[in-house]
Amino acid sequence: MAIRSESLPILSSEDVVTVRRRVRAMAIEQGLKLIDQTKIITATSELARNTFVFGGGGTVLLEALESGGRYGVRLTFEDRGPGIADLTLAMKDGYTTGGGLGLGLSGAKRLSNEFEIDSRLGEGTRVTITRWR
Amino acid sequence: MDRIPILKLGDFLLVTVQVDMHDRLAMNLQEDLTDKIVSAHARGVLIDISALDMVDSFIGRMLGNIASMSRILDAETVVVGMRPAVAITLVELGLSLPGVRTALNVERGMEMLRATISVYAAEYSEYHGDPF
Ligand SMILES: Nc1ncnc2c1ncn2[C@@H]1O[C@H](COP(=O)(O)OP(=O)(O)OP(=O)(O)O)[C@@H](O)[C@H]1O
Ligand SMILES: [Mg+2]
Numbered sequence: 492m493a494i495r496s497e498s499l500p501i502l503s504s505e506d507v508v509t510v511r512r513r514v515r516a517m518a519i520e521q522g523l524k525l526i527d528q529t530k531i532i533t534a535t536s537e538l539a540r541n542t543f544v545f546g547g548g549g550t551v552l553l554e555a556l557e558s559g560g561r562y563g564v565r566l567t568f569e570d571r572g573p574g575i576a577d578l579t580l581a582m583k584d585g586y587t588t589g590g591g592l593g594l595g596l597s598g599a600k601r602l603s604n605e606f607e608i609d610s611r612l613g614e615g616t617r618v619t620i621t622r623w624r
Numbered sequence: 625m626d627r628i629p630i631l632k633l634g635d636f637l638l639v640t641v642q643v644d645m646h647d648r649l650a651m652n653l654q655e656d657l658t659d660k661i662v663s664a665h666a667r668g669v670l671i672d673i674s675a676l677d678m679v680d681s682f683i684g685r686m687l688g689n690i691a692s693m694s695r696i697l698d699a700e701t702v703v704v705g706m707r708p709a710v711a712i713t714l715v716e717l718g719l720s721l722p723g724v725r726t727a728l729n730v731e732r733g734m735e736m737l738r739a740t741i742s743v744y745a746a747e748y749s750e751y752h753g754d755p756f
C-alpha cells in the first residue's frame with residue numbers, strides 16, 4: 492500500500508535529474524540500502540530518459556510502499572507517445588531505435604525487484620518498477 | 625551551469641564531475657574535451673566521477689566515446705573514483721565500459737597515465753631513435 496506519493500513531469504533532461512533526486516530522497520526515507528538506492532536511481536534514469544526521448548515527455552508517479560512491515564519504492568513512468576510495436580524485441584539487450592546502447596529497458600528490469608511494461612501503438616507506454624528494502 | 629570545467633595539469637587534463645549530469649552537460653563535455661585535447665596538446669585525460677551517485681547507459685556511452693575519441697587524438701583516458709555501488713550497478717545494468725580504463729583515485733590514475741605514456745615513448749624511440 493502506498494503511504495505517500497508524488498507525481499513529477501518529465502519534459503526535459505533537467506527533469507530527468509530532478510526525478511533522480513526525488514527518487515533518491517524517497518529511497519533513503521524508505522530505508523533502502525546504498526546499493527539498492529543506486530539500483531533504483533539508475534533504473535529511474537533509464538526509464539525517465541525513455542519517457543522524455545521516445546515518449547515525447549510524460550510523468551512519473553513515485554510511491555512509498557509499506558506492506559506487512561516491508562518498505563519499498565514503486566515508480567510508474569507514463570507517456571502518450573507512439574508506443575512500442577514489439578515489446579519482446581524492445582526488452583532485448585542491445586535493441587535500440589535511437590542510436591543508444593539498447594540497455595535501458597532490459598537493464599531497468601534487472602535492477603528492479605518487480606517490473607511491468609504496457610505499451611500500445613499510437614497510445615503510449617507505461618512502465619512500473621518496484622524496489623524493496 | 626552548462627559546462628564542466630576542464631583543468632590543465634602539465635600534459636594532462638583533469639575533469640571533475642561535481643554536479644548531477646544531465647544529458648546536455650554530458651554532450652558538451654564530450655565536445656569541450658575534444659577541443660581541449662587538441663589545443664592543449666594533452667597526452668592524457670583524467671575524469672573524476674567520485675561525486676556521481678550513478679552511471680547510466682547515457683553517461684556510460686559518453687565515457688566510452690571520450691575514451692575512443694581521445695585515443696584517436698593520441699591521448700589516453702582514465703576514469704577515476706567510481707563508487708563501488710555505482711560499479712556493481714553498472715555491471716547489472718549490462719554496461720562493461722569496453723575500452724575505458726579505470727583507477728581508484730586521481731593519484732593512481734595519474735600514475736597509470738605516466739606509465740602508459742612512457743611505454744609509448746620508449747616504443748617510439750626504439751623505432752625512430754630517441755625523440756628527445
Ligand atoms: N517510452 C517509450 N516510448 C516509445 N518507445 C520506447 C519507449 N521506451 C523505449 N522505447 C523503444 O525501445 C527501445 C529500447 O529502449 P532501451 O531504453 O532499452 O534502449 P535505448 O533507449 O534505445 O538505448 P539506451 O537506453 O541504452 O541508451 C528504444 O530504442 C525505443 O525504440
Ligand atoms: Mg533508453
